[in-house]
Amino acid sequence: MGSSDGVDGTMNRIMNGRQRQHAPEVRGADRARNRAWLRWVPAATVPAVIAAGVLAGTIPARAGDPLPTKTPAEVMALAAGHRTHTFSGTIEQSSELGLPELPATGPTAGPASADGIASAMEFLTGEHTARVFMDGKTNARIQVVDRLAERDVIRSGDEVWFYSSRDNSTAHLTLPGDASDLPLAHPGTPAAPHTPQELADKFLAAADSSTAVSVGPDVQAAGRAAYNLLLEPRTNGTLVGKVAIAVDAATGMPLSVQVTARGASRPAFSAGFTSLSLDQPDVALFNFVPPPGSMVEELQPRHHERQSLNPGIPDSHPTREDLAAALEQKAGEYTTGSGWETVVEVPAEAGAASRLDALLAGNPLLAQAAVAVPGGRVLSTALFNVLLTDDGRVYAGMVPVERLQAASAAP
Amino acid sequence: MSSSVRPETLGTADATDAAPPGGWGLSLFWSELRVLFGRRRTWALLLALAAIPVLIAVAVRLSSAVPAGRGPAFLDRISQNGLFVAFTAMLVSVPLFLPLTVGVVAGDTIAGEANLGTLRYLLVAPTGRVRLLLVKYAGALAFCLAAPLTVGLAGAAIGAALFPVGPVTLLSGDVIEPPQAALRILLIAAYLAVSLAGLSAVGLFLSTLTVVPVGAMAATVVVSVVSQVLDQLPQLEWLHPWLFSHYWLGFGDLLRQPLLWDSFASNALLQAGYVAVFGALAYGRFVTKDILS
Numbered sequence: 001m002g003s004s005d006g007v008d009g010t011m012n013r014i015m016n017g018r019q020r021q022h023a024p025e026v027r028g029a030d031r032a033r034n035r036a037w038l039r040w041v042p043a044a045t046v047p048a049v050i051a052a053g054v055l056a057g058t059i060p061a062r063a064g065d066p067l068p069t070k071t072p073a074e075v076m077a078l079a080a081g082h083r084t085h086t087f088s089g090t091i092e093q094s095s096e097l098g099l100p101e102l103p104a105t106g107p108t109a110g111p112a113s114a115d116g117i118a119s120a121m122e123f124l125t126g127e128h129t130a131r132v133f134m135d136g137k138t139n140a141r142i143q144v145v146d147r148l149a150e151r152d153v154i155r156s157g158d159e160v161w162f163y164s165s166r167d168n169s170t171a172h173l174t175l176p177g178d179a180s181d182l183p184l185a186h187p188g189t190p191a192a193p194h195t196p197q198e199l200a201d202k203f204l205a206a207a208d209s210s211t212a213v214s215v216g217p218d219v220q221a222a223g224r225a226a227y228n229l230l231l232e233p234r235t236n237g238t239l240v241g242k243v244a245i246a247v248d249a250a251t252g253m254p255l256s257v258q259v260t261a262r263g264a265s266r267p268a269f270s271a272g273f274t275s276l277s278l279d280q281p282d283v284a285l286f287n288f289v290p291p292p293g294s295m296v297e298e299l300q301p302r303h304h305e306r307q308s309l310n311p312g313i314p315d316s317h318p319t320r321e322d323l324a325a326a327l328e329q330k331a332g333e334y335t336t337g338s339g340w341e342t343v344v345e346v347p348a349e350a351g352a353a354s355r356l357d358a359l360l361a362g363n364p365l366l367a368q369a370a371v372a373v374p375g376g377r378v379l380s381t382a383l384f385n386v387l388l389t390d391d392g393r394v395y396a397g398m399v400p401v402e403r404l405q406a407a408s409a410a411p
Numbered sequence: 412m413s414s415s416v417r418p419e420t421l422g423t424a425d426a427t428d429a430a431p432p433g434g435w436g437l438s439l440f441w442s443e444l445r446v447l448f449g450r451r452r453t454w455a456l457l458l459a460l461a462a463i464p465v466l467i468a469v470a471v472r473l474s475s476a477v478p479a480g481r482g483p484a485f486l487d488r489i490s491q492n493g494l495f496v497a498f499t500a501m502l503v504s505v506p507l508f509l510p511l512t513v514g515v516v517a518g519d520t521i522a523g524e525a526n527l528g529t530l531r532y533l534l535v536a537p538t539g540r541v542r543l544l545l546v547k548y549a550g551a552l553a554f555c556l557a558a559p560l561t562v563g564l565a566g567a568a569i570g571a572a573l574f575p576v577g578p579v580t581l582l583s584g585d586v587i588e589p590p591q592a593a594l595r596i597l598l599i600a601a602y603l604a605v606s607l608a609g610l611s612a613v614g615l616f617l618s619t620l621t622v623v624p625v626g627a628m629a630a631t632v633v634v635s636v637v638s639q640v641l642d643q644l645p646q647l648e649w650l651h652p653w654l655f656s657h658y659w660l661g662f663g664d665l666l667r668q669p670l671l672w673d674s675f676a677s678n679a680l681l682q683a684g685y686v687a688v689f690g691a692l693a694y695g696r697f698v699t700k701d702i703l704s
Contacts, residue, residue: 148582
């Protein structure tokens with residue numbers, strides 16, 4: 001093609017050369033065709049091997065020895081009695097609640113001091129990864145791993161730092177002396193996902209006589225053998241079908257929480273460790289100094305007593321349980337029903353309705369998700385519903401919409 | 412462009428005809444590297460890559476302060492710390508510039524020799540097609556390493572020249588000293604080199620299909636763009652972990668404290684899969700192909 005001289009001659013030489021080279025192996029055209037066919041074998045084999053490897057990887061690993069049989073009560077006691085407060089691990093959280101997905105790179109990942117509905121919404125959608133480092137009860141660090149960004153919550157003693165790499169902003173909070181040991185989340189602080197322990201604690205606390213508790217087949221979580229504690233509401237009045245909590249056999253630590261909606265086959269929400277080490281993390285991780293050039297905002301700790309409502313929905317809570325808990329804190333205990341059917345009511349305040357409108361106007365995706373129903377608008381998900389009435393009241397619960405409407409209609 | 416006929420290769424072939432195959436492959440590899448990095452085109456590609464951080468640095472230097480949170484990540488940090496030029500430039504070059512240059516080199520591997528009429532000479536010498544394929548791929552990999560390294564080093568150099576250099580703030584908010592930051596730049600370059608290995612294998616395969624190098628180059632670049640577009644479509648979420656460009660921007664994990672190796676490992680595994688699949692395809696095509704030029 002490119003050569004200018006003696007093309008034919010060279011071609012002949014090359015063809016001869018090829019044949020001479022292959023001569024001992026090739027006996028006739030059939031053999032040559034066979035061999036040509038063999039040359040494509042790797043191209044067919046490699047994808048097959050990869051597919052086989054992927055399939056083998058999806059088969060859940062079996063624990064070597066079956067765990068000693070335990071009754072549900074014993075597993076619950078194991079989980080309740082765990083004393084593991086020193087570990088490091090990676091948590092993955094995945095939600096398919098049916099809410100519009102907010103991109104993690106979008107306006108939601110604002111300054112470190114940002115709180116409010118947007119970050120709460122963000123942690124209710126899509127997938128999130130966080131690294132958690134805990135050293136005792138008062139040293140903790142949570143790193144929310146975003147693409148090319150990170151949000152950190154660092155607690156060292158009474159000092160809590162929030163850092164967002166996106167705009168290099170820092171917020172600082174000094175916990176009041178009477179603050180509880182854990183959790184990190186404090187009313188009025190920026191959003192952070194919750195660890196499986198916090199979630200499991202909330203669900204276990206809610207497990208009363210209205211819940212059927214059983215122990216499923218052993219599972220593996222973060223490479224550790226775990227009991228599979230299953231909580232199933234006995235009532236039809238809730239959206240939740242099943243809660244599965246993997247309880248580490250060795251330590252009793254909850255390793256993962258999966259919440260499945262009634263009638264669904266796959267979990268609508270799951271959070272769990274993908275890796276876990278019980279070694280003490282590097283102490284230097286908890287010594288946070290605001291980086292150069294960072295704006296530091298001082299946050300005031302809020303108190304748990306009743307206060308003005310902002311803006312009707314709590315800030316940083318990925319589950320309905322948290323939602324309820326925070327609503328209870330902020331609005332007093334306006335609940336009806338019990339157990340899984342609990343409906344939380346936030347009473348209307350002056351200007352609340354207009355604030356809700358402003359909130360929806362500021363969050364187009366949220367406004368889109370909120371469907372108009374008689375008496376207000378409903379934010380409907382697979383696991384919980386929130387009813388925003390026209391007069392500014394908010395009803396929330398892991399219950400069907402009708403129940404919220406009934407609660408709002410009741411005197 | 413000068414012809415890539417390599418007299419030294421042919422000479423070596425004659426001289427070491429009976430030499431063990433391993434040594435022969437190595438000398439062929441060195442000769443391949445000499446030809447690749449002796450080409451004006453390769454230098455033009457590397458210079459174009461080096462121009463990216465220079466443009467970024469000069470633009471930031473001449474403009475007023477970049478507001479935080481605007482533009483590509485790290486851009487707003489440049490004026491405080493010149494080393495961020497390297498991070499920004501590597502980030503900016505990932506979607507298009509690196510795949511473009513790698514596509515040119517990988518698409519040229521076999522088709523370029525065929526186009527110049529030198530492929531048959533390489534094969535007349537008892538090279539063996541498999542070894543030639545391996546050497547060509549190794550050459551493309553060498554460029555995959557050289558390209559991000561060029562961006563990173565040029566970025567660090569121009570950043571140090573135009574801006575103050577000091578402790579670098581990682582994504583986690585922790586601060587590391589400049590020598591450690593230089594190490595992270597090298598790590599990111601290695602990450603990007605691994606990221607481009609799969610695309611190189613695709614380019615190598617496409618290059619065995621044709622004798623028109625431009626066609627193989629363009630096809631390789633198109634494949635990389637298509638992969639990135641598919642990665643953006645939420646409807647194809649099941650496909651995303653299988654796209655070779657899926658972890659390209661995952662190098663941010665190397666800027667966390669402590670280092671997060673998850674995406675490096677996932678990326679390496681994925682790229683190894685692509686190398687295996689397209690390497691096998693290239694092998695099947697190249698050893699059964701009639702070499703006419």
